[in-house]
Amino acid sequence: MREALTGFVTTLNWTVLGYVLVLDTSMLLLVLFGARRVVTNLRWSGAEGLDRVFASPLTPGVSVLVPAHDEEAGVLDTLAAVLSQRYPLLEVVLVDDGSTDRTFALVAERYGLTPVTPRWTADTVVEGRVLSVHRATTGDPLTVVRKTSVKRRSDALNVALNLARHPLVCMVDADSLLEPDALLKVARPFIEDPEHVVGSGGVIRTANAALTDRGAVLEPRLSRRWLVRIQAVEYLRSFLLGRTTWADADALLIISGAFGLFRRDAVVEVGGLDPRSLAEDAELVVTLQEHLRRAGRPSRMVFVPETVCWTEVPETWSVLGRQRQRWSHGLAQLLWKHRRMVGNPRFGPVGLLALPFFLLFELLGPVVEVLGLVSVVVAAVLGLLDPGTAALMVAVALALGVLVSTAVVAVEEFTFHRYRSGADLRALLLAGAVENVGYRQLHAWFRLRGLLAALTRRDPVWTAMPRTGFTTAVAPAEA
Amino acid sequence: MTTLTTAALVATLVLTGAVLLLLAAVAVEHARRGRRLAREERRRAELTPLVYAALDDDEDGAAALARLEAAPASLDDLVLDLLPQLRGADRAALGRLLARRGVVTRAAADLAARAPWRRGRAAALLGNAADPGQTDALTALLADRAPDVRCAAARALGKAGDVRAAGPLLRALARSRRVPAGVVGMALLDLGTPVLPDLRAAVTDPPSPAAQALAADLLGLHGDVEALPLLLGLVADARRPAAVRCSAATALGRVGVPTATPALGAALAQTAVPALRHAAAEALGRIGDDDAIDLLAATVAGGDDAVRAACADALAGAGEEGRARLAAHAWHSGRVGEAARAALSNRPRPRDARVRRAA
Numbered sequence: 003m004r005e006a007l008t009g010f011v012t013t014l015n016w017t018v019l020g021y022v023l024v025l026d027t028s029m030l031l032l033v034l035f036g037a038r039r040v041v042t043n044l045r046w047s048g049a050e051g052l053d054r055v056f057a058s059p060l061t062p063g064v065s066v067l068v069p070a071h072d073e074e075a076g077v078l079d080t081l082a083a084v085l086s087q088r089y090p091l092l093e094v095v096l097v098d099d100g101s102t103d104r105t106f107a108l109v110a111e112r113y114g115l116t117p118v119t120p121r122w123t124a125d126t127v128v129e130g131r132v133l134s135v136h137r138a139t140t141g142d143p144l145t146v147v148r149k150t151s152v153k154r155r156s157d158a159l160n161v162a163l164n165l166a167r168h169p170l171v172c173m174v175d176a177d178s179l180l181e182p183d184a185l186l187k188v189a190r191p192f193i194e195d196p197e198h199v200v201g202s203g204g205v206i207r208t209a210n211a212a213l214t215d216r217g218a219v220l221e222p223r224l225s226r227r228w229l230v231r232i233q234a235v236e237y238l239r240s241f242l243l244g245r246t247t248w249a250d251a252d253a254l255l256i257i258s259g260a261f262g263l264f265r266r267d268a269v270v271e272v273g274g275l276d277p278r279s280l281a282e283d284a285e286l287v288v289t290l291q292e293h294l295r296r297a298g299r300p301s302r303m304v305f306v307p308e309t310v311c312w313t314e315v316p317e318t319w320s321v322l323g324r325q326r327q328r329w330s331h332g333l334a335q336l337l338w339k340h341r342r343m344v345g346n347p348r349f350g351p352v353g354l355l356a357l358p359f360f361l362l363f364e365l366l367g368p369v370v371e372v373l374g375l376v377s378v379v380v381a382a383v384l385g386l387l388d389p390g391t392a393a394l395m396v397a398v399a400l401a402l403g404v405l406v407s408t409a410v411v412a413v414e415e416f417t418f419h420r421y422r423s424g425a426d427l428r429a430l431l432l433a434g435a436v437e438n439v440g441y442r443q444l445h446a447w448f449r450l451r452g453l454l455a456a457l458t459r460r461d462p463v464w465t466a467m468p469r470t471g472f473t474t475a476v477a478p479a480e481a
Numbered sequence: 482m483t484t485l486t487t488a489a490l491v492a493t494l495v496l497t498g499a500v501l502l503l504l505a506a507v508a509v510e511h512a513r514r515g516r517r518l519a520r521e522e523r524r525r526a527e528l529t530p531l532v533y534a535a536l537d538d539d540e541d542g543a544a545a546l547a548r549l550e551a552a553p554a555s556l557d558d559l560v561l562d563l564l565p566q567l568r569g570a571d572r573a574a575l576g577r578l579l580a581r582r583g584v585v586t587r588a589a590a591d592l593a594a595r596a597p598w599r600r601g602r603a604a605a606l607l608g609n610a611a612d613p614g615q616t617d618a619l620t621a622l623l624a625d626r627a628p629d630v631r632c633a634a635a636r637a638l639g640k641a642g643d644v645r646a647a648g649p650l651l652r653a654l655a656r657s658r659r660v661p662a663g664v665v666g667m668a669l670l671d672l673g674t675p676v677l678p679d680l681r682a683a684v685t686d687p688p689s690p691a692a693q694a695l696a697a698d699l700l701g702l703h704g705d706v707e708a709l710p711l712l713l714g715l716v717a718d719a720r721r722p723a724a725v726r727c728s729a730a731t732a733l734g735r736v737g738v739p740t741a742t743p744a745l746g747a748a749l750a751q752t753a754v755p756a757l758r759h760a761a762a763e764a765l766g767r768i769g770d771d772d773a774i775d776l777l778a779a780t781v782a783g784g785d786d787a788v789r790a791a792c793a794d795a796l797a798g799a800g801e802e803g804r805a806r807l808a809a810h811a812w813h814s815g816r817v818g819e820a821a822r823a824a825l826s827n828r829p830r831p832r833d834a835r836v837r838r839a840a
Contacts, residue, residue, distance in 0.1 A: 045599075045602070046601060046629070048561075048562075048602075049598075049601050049604075049633060051605075051633065051636045054639070054664075054668075054671070058666065060662070060663050060667060060698070118827055119819065119822035119823040119825075121790065121794075121820075121824070121827050137826065137827065193661060193664065194628065194632050196662070196663065394489040395489060398489050398492050398493050398496070401492075401493050405499055405500050408504060408507075409503060412503045412506060412507050416507075416510055427507070427511055431507070
């Protein structure tokens with residue numbers, strides 16, 4: 003009996019180690035390929051023709067859709083950033099999704115909102131009740147919708163979609179700040195490859211502690227909280243370099259909900275955002291890929307690594323846990339809904355590469371990692387663990403993890419170099435190392451809980467994240 | 482020690498070594514970058530007044546120009562940054578300076594470089610330098626294998642200002658290695674009114690439907706009254722692709738001459754193509770004469786939802802008379818009243834697209 007148990011635990015330990023090594027090696031490859039693309043893109047810097055996109059009367063208009071639920075801390079900054087975009091033709095549709103704070107009052111006061119009769123341009127299904135529609139009297143192209151909340155971001159976005167007038171729709175979170183050229187940069191692929199491009203996204207970076215003024219990020223700074231610093235490295239790895247590589251392979255699955263641009267007609271054609279999904283951003287991209295590829299139509303999703311949207315990330319473990327649980331739950335929903343695409347060559351690299359990767363490493367990753375931790379403890383309790391060998395194996399895994407994180411920070415330093423101070427750079431490097439001890443294991447636990455929630459078919463619940471607002475340089479935006 | 486543990490030990494050491502190397506590289510880069518940026522800033526501060534002085538058409542300017550010819554390489558970047566913001570004689574002067582420093586010759590050689598970004602950057606530089614001697618080379622690049630390079634070449638041709646590029650630009654819309662209409666359109670707009678004959682020719686004898694639609698769009702943006710008969714012919718010709726007819730209708734609205742009202746009215750009333758009806762309604766709103774307002778007011782009361790909305794929007798934007806006619810409908814209950822109220826309360830405010838672009 004003991005022999006069998008020993009054999010089982012040993013096999014499990016080696017399997018988990020092998021899995022972690024394969025996962026980290028894959029991440030390293032994603033980082034390296036992403037870095038290559040970023041370097042190539044930067045070589046074009048200044049020759050991309052953004053000035054011509056801005057000057058052209060042929061540039062398609064953009065409707066920016068902003069869902070907001072209890073966003074009084076940052077909504078004015080977000081609107082200021084969107085409305086001051088260097089873009090020739092845009093409108094903003096803000097949906098106050100049943101806020102219980104001063105979100106609407108602040109916007110109404112700043113922009114002098116007046117009630118109007120809505121002009122609906124689509125009829126995607128919406129569950130919440132629209133209470134009123136308002137328009138700015140300050141000359142800003144801003145429409146604000148008040149609706150009852152059904153506790154789903156997708157419902158608010160679908161209302162906004164029904165009011166959008168322009169051929170492109172950009173979804174932006176109400177706790178995010180777009181850089182002034184962000185729209186120009188993500189819209190450029192729609193102008194240069196109009197027949198194929200359906201969606202386009204930019205990089206999400208952590209805004210906590212960044213110095214801002216009326217929606218403009220004056221100086222990116224790293225938060226003093228280690229939890230935020232680790233997420234900054236995580237965002238660089240997954241949202242900057244990872245997505246750059248996936249997009250290069252024509253296998254991009256996620257365009258972040260915080261900042262993504264889509265062809266409006268395509269989004270309306272698939273019925274808007276899925277109201278049941280907890281990962282509605284990824285869900286929209288995969289639905290579009292499935293729908294368009296089934297019809298034999300182009301479905302190119304582009305990622306523009308130079309474009310930046312700054313967003314608030316969780317500052318406490320409990321909020322982070324809820325967020326990551328929701329993401330994992332949403333990913334499980336998505337993979338189940340689109341299970342026929344997994345491994346299916348009909349869907350190209352999305353079916354053959356991206357979906358299997360997300361299934362094996364993103365969804366099932368926490369199962370293997372948590373199981374590995376438990377098996378190590380069991381092995382130690384049963385006296386099956388050779389401390390020397392175990393330490394070496396942990397050292398290999400740790401060294402590989404730290405190498406991936408350090409490579410990510412190195413790419414950032416050699417390319418975008420957003421964090422100017424040496425102290426921030428050192429903190430970022432240290433956070434990349436610390437991430438592998440404690441954070442990664444707890445993160446796996448959060449994701450495992452999300453997976454279990456999906457497996458037990460628990461009702462999807464969208465939980466709002468407490469906002470702290472942005473660090474202003476001069477005076478608060480509402481002043 | 483087993484083979485496996487030995488391998489693990491070696492792997493750990495190699496990985497740790499790689500981490501240390503990366504850390505060292507990051508530290509060196511961080512330190513060097515700081516010094517490099519400070520040095521560049523200093524040089525720019527020294528050179529910028531000289532560059533501005535060189536733009537003066539006097540002896541001081543000539544002296545500054547002579548000094549700049551021997552300036553360090555960072556001058557080229559400074560001039561290249563400045564060039565897109567300049568026009569006329571100033572731009573030409575800096576273009577000549579770049580030519581004398583060999584920058585233009587190097588860029589021309591780079592048009593045949595292996596890396597697409599080098600070809601693209603070279604094209605952008607030549608466009609900014611506005612050297613007419615490079616038109617043929619840039620035209621050849623419209624068929625480049627890299628789409629980004631083709632776009633860069635089209636933009637460069639627009640900026641270079643040589644009207645000989647108009648024909649190749651229009652033909653580039655229809656090749657297998659094509660340049661998208663948005664990019665070609667802006668390049669043609671950059672070339673200005675001298676390309677109007679080419680655009681009219683592309684309407685009558687089009688290299689492709691895409692070129693015909695784009696040419697119609699651009700003629701409208703130029704407000705070319707001479708093109709009126711051509712555009713009227715396109716709108717009325719049911720054999721033409723819907724996109725071409727829509728562009729022609731939109732163009733007629735932009736030209737804004739009331740003689741187009743009957744043709745647009747016919748398109749609004751008779752065609753079964755929703756996009757064309759929409760374009761015709763918008764165009765009638767832009768023209769805004771009495772007949773156009775009558776047609777729009779009649780269609781608001783009787784069209785389907787999408788056309789009704791388009792007509793209501795057009796009336797809302799057609800001045801006091803249009804809004805008065807719409808206000809009469811706004812009292813009605815049902816969809817007609819709703820469309821009228823929505824159009825009246827959502828009509829564009831002063832800060833429109835043109836204001837944004839000018840800002």
